[in-house]
Each structure stands twice: as structure tokens, then as C-alpha cells.
Amino acid sequence: MRFLKAWRDSDAFNLVLVVPAVGYLLAFSAFPLIYNVVMSFQQVDMFDVGTLIRPLRGFGNYVDVFARSEAGTVLWNTVLFVVMSIVFQLSIGFALALFFQLDFPGAKWLRGLFLAGWVMPALVVGAIWRWIFAGDFGVLNYALRSLHLIGGPVFWTSDPSIALWSIIIANVWLGIPFNMILLSVGLAGIPDDVYEAAALDGAGMIERFRSITLPLMAPTLGAVISLGVIFTLQQFDLVAALTQGGPAGASNIAQYWSWQMSFETYEISDGAVVATLMMTVVAAVALIYVRAIRHEQRA
Amino acid sequence: MYQIELDHLCKAYGRVQVLNDITINVETGSFVALVGPSGCGKSTLLRSIAGLDKITSGTIRIGGEVVNDRPPRERDIAMVFQSYALYPHMSVERNMTYSLRLRHRPKAEIRECLEATAQTLGLAGLLGRMPRDLSGGQRQRVAMGRAIVRKPRVFLFDEPLSNLDAALRVQMRSEIRRLHKRLEATSVYVTHDQIEAMTMADTVVVLRSGSVEQIGAPRDLYCHPANRFVAGFIGSPAMNFLKAKVTADGLSAALELADGQTLTLPEPQRPGRPIWLGLRPEHMEIGDETRQQHLQARVESVESTGSMSFIETKVAAVPLVVTQSGMPRVQEGMTVTIGINTNDIYAFDMENEVAL
Amino acid sequence: MKRYLFLVVALLLAALYLFPLYWMYATALRPGGDLFRYPPEIWPSHPHFEITRVFLTYAVGRYVWNSLVVASGTTLITMVLGTGAAYVLARSRHPMVSVTLFVILVLQVLPPSLMVTPIFVAFNQLGLLEWPRLAVVLATSAKTLPFYIILCRATFAQVPGELEQAALVDGNSRVGAFFHIMLPLARNGILVVSTLVFLQSFGEYVYSRSLIASTDLQTATVGLSTFLGANAQDWAGLMTYASIYVTPILVIFILLQRHIVSGLTAGALK
Ligand SMILES: Nc1ncnc2c1ncn2[C@@H]1O[C@H](COP(=O)(O)OP(=O)(O)OP(=O)(O)O)[C@@H](O)[C@H]1O
Ligand SMILES: [Mg+2]
Numbered sequence: 001m002r003f004l005k006a007w008r009d010s011d012a013f014n015l016v017l018v019v020p021a022v023g024y025l026l027a028f029s030a031f032p033l034i035y036n037v038v039m040s041f042q043q044v045d046m047f048d049v050g051t052l053i054r055p056l057r058g059f060g061n062y063v064d065v066f067a068r069s070e071a072g073t074v075l076w077n078t079v080l081f082v083v084m085s086i087v088f089q090l091s092i093g094f095a096l097a098l099f100f101q102l103d104f105p106g107a108k109w110l111r112g113l114f115l116a117g118w119v120m121p122a123l124v125v126g127a128i129w130r131w132i133f134a135g136d137f138g139v140l141n142y143a144l145r146s147l148h149l150i151g152g153p154v155f156w157t158s159d160p161s162i163a164l165w166s167i168i169i170a171n172v173w174l175g176i177p178f179n180m181i182l183l184s185v186g187l188a189g190i191p192d193d194v195y196e197a198a199a200l201d202g203a204g205m206i207e208r209f210r211s212i213t214l215p216l217m218a219p220t221l222g223a224v225i226s227l228g229v230i231f232t233l234q235q236f237d238l239v240a241a242l243t244q245g246g247p248a249g250a251s252n253i254a255q256y257w258s259w260q261m262s263f264e265t266y267e268i269s270d271g272a273v274v275a276t277l278m279m280t281v282v283a284a285v286a287l288i289y290v291r292a293i294r295h296e297q298r299a
Numbered sequence: 300m301y302q303i304e305l306d307h308l309c310k311a312y313g314r315v316q317v318l319n320d321i322t323i324n325v326e327t328g329s330f331v332a333l334v335g336p337s338g339c340g341k342s343t344l345l346r347s348i349a350g351l352d353k354i355t356s357g358t359i360r361i362g363g364e365v366v367n368d369r370p371p372r373e374r375d376i377a378m379v380f381q382s383y384a385l386y387p388h389m390s391v392e393r394n395m396t397y398s399l400r401l402r403h404r405p406k407a408e409i410r411e412c413l414e415a416t417a418q419t420l421g422l423a424g425l426l427g428r429m430p431r432d433l434s435g436g437q438r439q440r441v442a443m444g445r446a447i448v449r450k451p452r453v454f455l456f457d458e459p460l461s462n463l464d465a466a467l468r469v470q471m472r473s474e475i476r477r478l479h480k481r482l483e484a485t486s487v488y489v490t491h492d493q494i495e496a497m498t499m500a501d502t503v504v505v506l507r508s509g510s511v512e513q514i515g516a517p518r519d520l521y522c523h524p525a526n527r528f529v530a531g532f533i534g535s536p537a538m539n540f541l542k543a544k545v546t547a548d549g550l551s552a553a554l555e556l557a558d559g560q561t562l563t564l565p566e567p568q569r570p571g572r573p574i575w576l577g578l579r580p581e582h583m584e585i586g587d588e589t590r591q592q593h594l595q596a597r598v599e600s601v602e603s604t605g606s607m608s609f610i611e612t613k614v615a616a617v618p619l620v621v622t623q624s625g626m627p628r629v630q631e632g633m634t635v636t637i638g639i640n641t642n643d644i645y646a647f648d649m650e651n652e653v654a655l
Numbered sequence: 656m657k658r659y660l661f662l663v664v665a666l667l668l669a670a671l672y673l674f675p676l677y678w679m680y681a682t683a684l685r686p687g688g689d690l691f692r693y694p695p696e697i698w699p700s701h702p703h704f705e706i707t708r709v710f711l712t713y714a715v716g717r718y719v720w721n722s723l724v725v726a727s728g729t730t731l732i733t734m735v736l737g738t739g740a741a742y743v744l745a746r747s748r749h750p751m752v753s754v755t756l757f758v759i760l761v762l763q764v765l766p767p768s769l770m771v772t773p774i775f776v777a778f779n780q781l782g783l784l785e786w787p788r789l790a791v792v793l794a795t796s797a798k799t800l801p802f803y804i805i806l807c808r809a810t811f812a813q814v815p816g817e818l819e820q821a822a823l824v825d826g827n828s829r830v831g832a833f834f835h836i837m838l839p840l841a842r843n844g845i846l847v848v849s850t851l852v853f854l855q856s857f858g859e860y861v862y863s864r865s866l867i868a869s870t871d872l873q874t875a876t877v878g879l880s881t882f883l884g885a886n887a888q889d890w891a892g893l894m895t896y897a898s899i900y901v902t903p904i905l906v907i908f909i910l911l912q913r914h915i916v917s918g919l920t921a922g923a924l925k
Contacts (some may be wrong), residue, residue, distance in 0.1 A: 013829045014747050017739030021800060022755060024736050028797035029762045029770070036773035044776065096668065104661035110669050112912045116676060119851075119908045119915075121858025123876040124897045127883055128675045131682060131890050139678060139695050173675065181916060236768035237860045240880055255768040262772040263865050275769035286764045290757065351820050371823040378824045384817035388839050398825035445825070455824075 033279065039272040046266045057269065065273045070249045070257070077164055078254040081171070085232045086225060088172040093179025093224075100180070101187050111184065114177040122174060126241025129170040133157050133242070160250035163243045167251060170238050175231060179224055186220030187213070226289035233282055254278050301362030301452040301485055302327045303348060308357035310343055310509075317343050319509040321357070325502075328483045330476075332500035334493055334532070340509040341489040345455050348487060350374050362452060372401075377446035378455040381462065383438045385430035391441050392426040398449045416448040419478070436467045443475070447482060454479075454486040460495065472499060493533055497521070505529050527652035530577050530645060536609065538577045538645070539619045545572045552576055552646065558615055562592050565641050568655060575652070577645030580622040583637050585610065585629060590638030594619075598633045612637070676905070682894035709895040717871065718878035719900055721788065722857050725874055728792035729856035733803045734849050736796075741807035742837055746816065756805075763801035767861040770794070775865055787867040791874075794862045799852045806851070810844025811837065847914040854904055875900045 040061055042054040065071060100111040117125070132140050133156035144150045156166040190213065198208050236255055239245060245252035245260065252260075254274055262271030303325040310318035317340050325331045333341045346352040348359060350371035358365050366374050377398075385394050392413065399409045417423045420440045430438060439459065446454060459475075460468045476499050479486055490496055496503045497517040505512040505520065505528070512532075513525040524530035530538050543552040543562075549570045551563040562576065584590060596612035596619055603609075603626050610621045610629060621637060629635055646655040670677075684699040709715055744752055774794050775784075783790045814837060822832040838845075860876040867873050873881075879900070882893055908915065 011747075011749075013833075014743045014749070018743045018755070021736040021740035021804065022758075024732075025759065025762050025797060025800060028774075028793055029765065029801075030758075032770050032773035032777060033762075033765065035777055036770070039773060039776065099661075099668070100665065102661050104658040104665065106662060107665065109912075110665045112916050113669050114672055115912065115915060116673060116905060116908055119854050119904055120676075120901060121860065121876055121904070123858070123860045123880055124679075124901055125675070127879055127893060127897055128679045130883065130887070131894065132675060132678060134890075137695060139697075142695055173672075176672070230764045234764075234766040234768070236766070237876070240860065240864070241883060255766055259768050259771065259861070259865070262775070268772060268776065271772045275772050278769050279765060282764050282766065282769075283761060286761050289764075290760055346820075349820075349824055351823060370828065371820075372826040372828060376824060378821065380817045380821060382815060382817050384815065384821035386818060386821070386836060386840075397822075401826040401831070445821075 036272050036279070037276050039269055040276045042269055044268040044272065061269045061273045065270050070252065073249060074252050074254055074257045077252060081164060081168055081235075081253050082229055082232045084165075084168045085171045085175060085235075086228045088168070089175035089179045089228055090221075090225065092172065093176050094183050096176065096180045097183035097187055100184060111180070114180060116177075117174055118177040120174075122235070122237035123241050125174055126170060126238040129166070129173070129238075130157060130242050133166050157243050158247055160247050163247060163251035164253075167235075167238050167242050167253075170242060171232060171235055174235075174238070175228060178231070179228065182224050182227070183217070183220060186217050186224075189220075190216050223289060226285050229285045230282060230289065233278065233285075302360075303453060303485060303487065304358075304360040304363075305344075305348070306358045306360070308344075308347065308359065309355045310340075310347060310352065311355045317509050318347070318354070321509075321511055323504055323511065323514065325485055325487060328485055329501045330479050330486045330488065330499060331502045331504060332488045332490060332496035333504050333506060334490055334496040335506035335512075336532070337491060338508075339506045341491070341506055342457055344506070345378075345457050345487060345489050348453075349376055349378050349455055375452040376455055377449065377451040377453070378457065379442050379446050379459040381458040383430075383442040383459075383462075385438055385441055385445070387430055389430075390426070391422065391428050391430070391433070391444075394430065394441060395422075395426075395445045395448050397445070402449075412448050412450075416444045419447075420444045435463055436471070439463060439467075439471060443478070447478065447484075450482070450484075452485065454484050456486065456488040456490075458490055459488075460490075461492070468495075475499065494535065497533070503533075505532060523654070524577075524645070525654055527575055527577070527647040527654075530647070530654070534579055534581075536580050536620055536622065538579050540647075541576045541578070541614065541617050541619070542649070543574055543576045543646075545570055545574060547571070560594055560614065562594070562639075562644055563641055564646055565644055566646075566655065568646065573649035574655065575647040575649060577647060578619065578639065579643065580609075580620045582643035583621045583639045585621060585623060585627055585635050585637055587638030588636065591641045592639050592644075594637045594639070596635055596637055598629050598631055598635060600631060601627075601629060679894050679897055679901075682890055683898045685891055705892065705895055706899070709892050709899065712892065713878065713882060713896050715875070715878075715896055715899050718873060718875040721872055722859075722863075722874040722876070722900075725788055725791050725795065725859065725863065726853050726857035728789070729795045729799055729859075730849055730853045732792065732796040733799045733852050734845070737800050737803040737807060738838075738845060739833075741804045742811045742833065742841075744804065745808045745811035746819070756808075759801045759804055762797075763805065765798075767794075767798055767859075770798075771861055771865045774862075778866065784866060784868075787869065787872050790866045791859070791862045794866065795856050795859050799855055802855075803848055803852050806848040807841070807845055810841045810848070813844075814840045843914070847911060850907060850911055851915065854907065857904065 041056060041058060043057045044054055096114070100107050132138055135141065135153045135155040135158065138156070140156070141150070141153045154162065157163055194212055195208055198212050203211060233255060236259065239251070239253060239256040243251045245256050255278060258271045258274035258278065261267045261274065305321055305323045308318055308321040309316070321344065333344060335341055343352055347354045350366065350369060354367065359367055361374055386397065389397065395416065396409050396413055399412060417426060420443060422440055422444055425433065425437060425441070430441065433441065442459065460471050463471060472495060488500060500517060502514060503517050503520055504514050507528055513520060513529045520529060520533045524533060527540065531540065545568040546553050546561060547570050549567045551561045552574060553559065553561050568574065594614055596614045599611045599613055601608060601610050605626065606624065608623045608626055610623060610627070612619050612621060612635070647653065648655060681697070681699050684702040684704060685696065686701065686703050744756060771794070778784050778790050783793070818836055818840065819832050822836045823829070827835060858876060859874065860880070863874040863877045864880065867877065879893065879896060882896070887893060
């Protein structure tokens with residue numbers, strides 16, 4: 001009883017609340033993370049999945065993975081996927097954020113509608129886009145042909161040179177709302193009088209954007225870009241729905257490749273190698289992000 | 300009703316020492332004000348008494364019992380916060396009776412306490428409202444009501460009036476004072492407004508960066524400040540300080556920057572000693588030849604509110620503020636004679652700033 | 656006048672952006688044969704919803720039920736574990752707080768498609784794959800928990816500390832102040848964030864795909880991806896499936912739109 005009473009008033013209460021959550025995260029998130037690194041140095045396949053002690057392979061798995069013929073394509077595709085997704089998400093998102101900053105009836109509400117893309121399950125979004133992309137009867141080809149932008153049908157998901165772009169387009173669609181909303185918050189944080197002062201100083205629209213908006217948005221842009229990279233590196237469902245990395249690996253990206261090795265060909269240690277490398281990248285970006293928001297708080 | 304004894308109280312946040320060896324005795328039923336500049340540790344001290352902050356060392360006794368390790372709810376205190384901290388999801392009535400309900404008092408008793416308190420504070424018509432539907436002054440009253448409704452051993456106030464406009468503040472000042480007279484509860488009142496402290500408290504504690512500078516009745520602090528800090532802090536506008544040196548006879552002080560003007564000190568001092576001379580603006584009178592001593596000064600600016608005038612002058616290059624009642628006939632650039640009585644001259648050691 | 660011009664442009668932009676959602680519903684409303692006609696019909700001329708057929712051929716009911724089970728379990732675990740932690744991380748000044756927050760931020764960004772390999776192996780060894788939906792709930796919660804804690808922490812941080820202290824002085828214990836004052840005041844924020852967690856886990860794919868072997872227990876996303884296969888033909892059926900699945904999500908979204916916007920932005924940048 002005494003103990004119970006003391007507990008209700010003391011810092012022990014804090015521990016009782018925090019420890020389960022942190023313990024859970026350590027068990028189901030931090031532990032798998034470490035276990036993954038361990039497996040990347042072991043030989044793990046179908047047969048010794050169940051055992052704990054497995055033959056050690058050192059960096060052998062890493063060498064194997066880079067020696068694979070598809071490694072180069074996957075690496076290049078991943079870079080292209082991330083960079084292009086970010087470039088378009090960010091520029092379209094920024095443009096929309098600036099536009100919805102204008103004063104007109106329903107601006108807030110219409111802007112909010114864009115978040116519908118964000119709450120949709122990515123796999124469903126992938127399925128819809130696959131139908132939009134369809135070669136012969138797809139609505140996108142129809143639209144582009146009506147506008148005389150293309151001559152014959154484009155086989156978005158099955159043409160090896162374009163397949164990756166179909167994933168990028170769908171991913172940009174998914175990423176626009178988040179970029180736009182976060183950038184809107186950043187824009188709203190710039191006080192009006194700064195613009196008014198600049199206008200009095202004789203700065204035009206473009207000059208104001210260049211000398212006020214951009215520099216003041218720098219921390220937000222930093223945070224949004226790092227978040228964008230993080231989300232893009234998490235993107236799996238779109239690949240599964242649109243191309244499954246095909247045709248013949250032409251649109252494969254690292255996170256999907258890792259999963260394929262683990263769950264389709266059961267080369268689990270190779271899957272773990274790719275996962276380990278990718279997580280290092282993600283962690284590095286996360287560090288930049290954390291620093292960016294720290295900076296933002298100080299500002 | 301209980302006494303509060305703070306004994307060698309220290310509090311540090313990491314390496315930062317926020318409260319430094321504080322020893323204060325708050326008599327049963329007295330009203331003590333804690334004053335000091337922003338960040339000096341007033342709130343921290345109050346929150347330590349309440350048990351909201353843990354102290355690093357020392358003891359806190361309430362009614363003779365050591366309460367260091369007691370949680371706030373076992374200290375039987377009530378606190379009025381600067382932001383009022385009314386529970387936004389409870390009506391005025393529920394806000395006020397929350398502590399009684401937590402103590403499982405009988406319904407009839409709660410009703411009775413509530414009605415009596417509402418009567419005292421003129422809240423009877425507001426009991427059903429939510430805090431967001433109240434004006435600032437009404438919220439302040441509800442916060443007071445929430446504190447007095449359960450008749451605690453000790454009242455703590457943390458700048459309760461600082462969010463009110465000037466007129467309301469004056470009104471609440473006397474109301475709190477009246478309440479205290481009636482309830483006779485031991486009260487500790489934090490404020491950075493020295494006028495509040497001087498008008499409301501029996502005893503004033505002046506704090507500076509975590510240490511007690513002086514404890515005393517308001518009058519004592521004004522008439523006998525222990526050091527230059529207290530002298531400058533109490534009184535408005537603040538006391539003027541002029542660098543000076545005690546003359547060879549030990550009886551008067553030569554103003555260092557002035558053209559050899561001297562003032563006679565009330566007490567003789569060691570010849571040649573460097574000191575601060577302290578002159579309160581309200582103790583000086585321009586053009587009054589009847590006072591015991593005189594200074595020549597040049598008028599720099601005159602600000603008048605009608606009933607009061609603030610005259611900034613310079614003695615040689617040193618600024619000296621003088622207040623006068625009404626609107627004296629002086630103008631910028633005039634050289635005037637300022638009269639002052641010997642007993643109104645304060646002297647402080649130049650080094651340690653202690654009153655001499 | 657200019658304001659209305661902007662409004663028109665905004666409407667066009669929103670329509671363009673939301674076209675994929677419209678196309679999902681429009682396709683679902685067309686009879687199967689109509690789909691393979693060129694040019695495609697932008698506005699379905701003979702609306703016709705094949706709910707019964709889709710329920711029968713694609714077992715939508717079972718799949719969506721499984722998604723519901725997984726999402727409810729995940730939301731429950733996340734709320735139970737996360738709420739208290741978010742509160743402490745918002746209030747405590749202990750030096751460990753920033754370390755914990757940092758760990759949580761880093762754990763939040765780990766891609767499930769990469770985490771699933773070690774989770775699969777470990778769960779397999781622990782025998783957790785015997786209860787595949789539970790396995791998915793456990794894995795997904797580890798993903799949603801950091802997100803929940805970070806957003807809820809922002810909510811708790813908005814409740815003035817003095818309110819809690821007033822409750823302590825009024826005679827509450829820490830536990831009492833938490834349940835009587837903090838929780839009711841943070842309730843709206845908690846509900847919005849929980850809804851977001853629910854929506855997220857309702858659309859979860861990677862873990863369900865990788866950890867659930869039995870078709871009977873698979874979730875709606877996995878079902879849809881199976882039917883998509885390499886050469887899907889029945890687009891009217893698939894889009895009907897998708898519509899049945901996401902319409903509740905979109906309804907919740909529209910109801911909570913305003914709160915979702917503010918909830919999301921509070922957490923990501925502060
Ligand atoms: N959690 C904390 N960690 C570190 N330092 C703190 C903390 N809380 C307060 N302080 C420091 O303690 C000192 C005293 O703070 P306190 O709030 O008691 O001042 P105060 O006298 O009430 O000031 P004010 O008149 O502005 O309210 C300040 O210098 C403050 O910076
Ligand atoms: Mg304070």
C-alpha cells in the first residue's frame with residue numbers, strides 16, 4: 001500500500017509509462033535492426049532459417065550481392081527513383097503551397113482535399129495507376145494522344161525503358177500532399193510584415209520570392225526533403241502493384257529487391273545485406289532531418 | 300493556520316544554482332511577498348514550497364512538519380497561478396469544487412463551501428459557465444475561489460495579477476488584502492511589481508539571483524535598505540546613485556565627477572573611502588533653500604503627468620532624477636538648486652555595496 | 656474578381672489531382688465489357704455497380720475483415736503503449752528524454768520492406784507465425800508507435816503545465832492528474848492521431864504480404880495485389896473491390912480533414 005502510494009506521486013510513474021513503449025520498440029524494432037546486420041554476415045537460407053547458429057560468411061554476402069548482374073541497375077534505379085521523386089514532389093508541392101497561400105474562398109479546404117492522396121493505401125493507389133497507365137485502353141494514353149503528345153500507345157508498365165517512370169509518377173502523386181502541406185505551414189510562418197517591408201523597399205514578386213521566401217524556408221525545405229527521401233525509400237507497395245520490379249528487373253529498386261531475395265528466392269542473407277546498406281542510408285538521412293528540425297526550433 | 304520555515308534551501312538545475320541557501324520564516328497568518336527581478340528564482344522558490352519542484356538540499360517545514368518528501372497534495376496548500384490554470388473542460392463550479400471532491404467531502408459540505416466562497420468573491424452568477432466564457436478578471440476571481448474554497452493551511456500566489464489591466468489590478472490588490480485579513484491564512488505572494496509587494500505584504504523578501512538580499516517590513520526596506528541592490532529595487536522611480544569619496548574630515552562626501560560639490564553624510568565615515576551616495580527622487584526638492592543641504596544641477600528634461608513631474612537633471616555629467624508634485628516652473632537648460640535633508644542621504648560601500 | 660479566378664484554378668487543380676480517385680469510381684461503375692472500348696468513357700453512361708459479383712469472386716468481405724482486425728489490434732496496442740510515453744516525453748525534463756526521442760525518431764524511419772526480413776526470421780524462430788495476424792499487428796505497431804508518440808507528444812505539449820500542477824496542488828496524485836486533467840484535455844488530439852494510425856494500418860501491405868501465408872487470413876491489400884497479378888483483365892471488378900475497400904477511409908478522411916491537417920503538421924515540424 002505504502003509502495004503503491006509512493007509510486008503514484010514519484011518519478012516512478014514516468015518510468016511505468018515510458019518503459020513499456022520503449023521496451024516494445026527495442027524488441028520489435030531495434031532488435032530486428034541488429035538481427036538484420038547479424039544475418040547479413042551469416043549464411044541464411046530456407047534450411048537454416050529456424051536455427052540460431054549459422055555459418056559465418058563475413059563480408060562474403062556483401063561481395064556476392066555486388067557481384068550480381070542486376071546490382072548496377074538496381075542501384076541506378078534507386079538513385080533515379082529517389083532523386084526524380086523528390087524533384088517533382090517538391091517543385092509541384094511548393095508551387096501548390098504558394099498558390100494556396102493566395103487569398104481566395106475555400107483555399108484551406110481545397111488544399112486539405114489533396115491529403116486524400118495521403119490517406120489512400122499505397123497499394124490501391126498503385127492499382128489505380130496501373131489501370132490509368134494501361135497500354136491500349138488506359139486513360140492516360142488516351143489523354144496524351146488527344147493532345148497529340150504521343151503517336152501510338154505507350155506501354156507504361158511493360159516497356160523496360162519507361163517502367164520505372166510509371167512508379168515515379170505514381171510516387172510523385174502520393175508525395176505531393178505531404179510536401180504541399182508541410183511547405184504551407186512553413187510559408188504561413190513567415191510574417192506578412194516581412195513581405196510588406198520588402199515591397200516598400202522596392203522588391204518585386206520574383207525578387208521577394210528569391211530574397212525572402214527561399215532563405216526563410218530553407219530549414220523547412222531541409223526537413224521536407226529529408227522526409228521525402230525517407231518516405232521514398234519506404235515505398236514498396238507501388239512497385240508491387242505496378243511492375244513488380246519488371247519487366248526483367250528493369251524497374252527494380254533496392255527495397256523491393258531486398259524483399260524479393262528474402263521472400264521470393266529465399267536468399268535471406270543477401271536480402272539482409274541490401275536491407276543493412278539501405279538502413280544505413282535511411283539513418284543518415286534521418287540524422288539530417290533531426291538536425292533540420294532542431295534548427296527550425298531554434299529559429 | 301501554519302507557519303512556513305525554509306531552512307538553508309538550495310535548488311540547482313544540473314549545474315545551474317537557482318536557489319542559494321535560502322532561510323526564511325513565514326509567521327503564522329502573515330502575508331509575505333517575494334520580489335526580485337525576472338529570473339531571480341521567485342517562482343522556483345514558491346514551487347518548491349508547493350512541492351512542484353524538488354529541492355536539492357535544505358528543509359521545508361509547514362506547521363512544524365518537514366514536508367521535503369511530501370507530494371503537493373499532502374502539503375495542504377493552495378496556489379493561484381499566473382495563468383490561472385483553470386481546468387478548461389470543467390465549469391466554474393466544478394473547477395472550484397475539484398479539490399473538495401478529490402477529498403471525498405460530503406455533498407452538502409461541498410455545496411456550503413462553494414456557496415460561501417461564491418458569495419465572498421461575487422461569483423454566484425457564474426458558477427455554470429465554462430472558463431473560456433469568462434473575462435480575465437472573472438477568471439482571476441475563479442482562480443482565487445478555487446484556492447480559498449477548501450480553507451488550506453497555506454496560500455501561494457505566483458504573480459496572480461500580472462495579466463490584469465491596471466485598474467483591475469488595483470482593485471484586486473485590496474480585495475486579496477481584505478480576504479487575507481478575513482481568512483488569516485499564511486500567504487506567500489510572488490510578484491515582480493514592488494508596489495504590489497509594498498502595499499500588500501506584512502513582510503517583503505527581496506531576492507536576487509537565487510539569494511535573499513533582505514527581509515523586512517515594507518517600511519524598513521524603504522527606509523533602511525541593507526544594500527545598494529535593495530535600495531535601487533524598492534522605490535519608484537529608483538534611487539539615484541552617485542559615485543563619491545569621503546572627504547578628509549570624514550563628515551562629508553565629495554561628488555567625484557562634480558565640480559567639487561559636497562554633501563554632508565548622516566554618519567561620519569573613514570576619510571578617503573570610495574562610496575555610492577544614494578538619493579531618492581522624492582526626497583529632493585528643486586529650489587528649496589530651506590533644506591539642510593544643496594546641490595547645483597542642470598535641467599535636462601521635464602516630464603509631467605499633471606499631478607507629478609519627473610525632472611531629469613545632471614550634476615556635472617552624472618544623471619540625477621528628481622520628482623516634484625504638481626508642475627514646477629523649470630525648463631530645459633536651467634541651472635537649479637536642489638534641496639535635500641541630511642537624513643535622506645544614503646551611503647553604500649563602493650566595493651561590496653553594503654549600506655553604511 | 657481575381658479571387659474567384661483563383662478559386663476556379665484551384666478547383667481545376669484539385670480535380671486534376673483527384674482524377675485517379677474519380678477514375679477508380681468511374682471504372683467501378685461501368686460494366687466489364689465497356690472498359691475495352693476506345694476512346695474510354697470518362698463519364699459512365701450506364702452506371703452499374705457489381706457489388707455482389709465482386710463480393711463473391713473476390714471475397715472482399717473476408718479480406719476487409721482481416722484488415723479491420725489487423726488495424727484495430729495495431730491501433731489498440733499503439734494507443735495503450737504510446738499515450739503514456741508521449742505524455743512523459745512531453746513533460747519530463749530528464750536528460751534521457753532527448754535520447755529517447757532521438758531513438759524513436761530514427762526507429763520511425765526504418766522502411767518496413769527492409770525490416771520484414773529480420774522480423775520474419777525472428778518471428779519464425781519464436782513460433783509467432785502460428786498466429787499470422789497477431790504477427791502483423793506486432794510488427795505494424797512497432798512502425799506506428801513512434802509516429803503516434805511523436806504526434807501525441809505535440810498534443811500533450813500544448814496542454815499548459817500549470818494545469819497539471821494546479822491539479823497536484825488541488826490534491827491529485829500524478830496518476831490522478833494524468834487521467835483527470837491531461838487525458839481529457841489531450842483527447843481530441845489523441846483521437847485524431849489514433850485515427851491516422853488506424854488508417855495507416857488499415858492500408859498496410861508489406862507485413863501482411865510477408866507474414867501471412869494462409870489466404871483466409873490475408874488482408875485487403877494482399878488480396879488486391881494477388882488479383883492484380885501480372886496480367887489483370889477484370890478492371891471493373893478490381894476497381895469495385897478498391898472502391899469498397901477505400902470508401903470508408905475516404906469518408907473518415909473527409910469527416911476529419913481539418914484535424915488531420917493540423918495534427919500532421921504539428922508533429923512533423925515541431
Ligand atoms: N527547468 C529548468 N532548467 C534550468 N533552469 C531553469 C529551469 N526552470 C527555471 N530555470 C532557471 O531558474 C531561474 C529562476 O527561474 P524562476 O522561474 O524561478 O524565475 P522568476 O523569478 O519566477 O522569474 P519571473 O519573474 O520571470 O517569473 C531562471 O534563471 C531560469 O532560467
Ligand atoms: Mg516566475
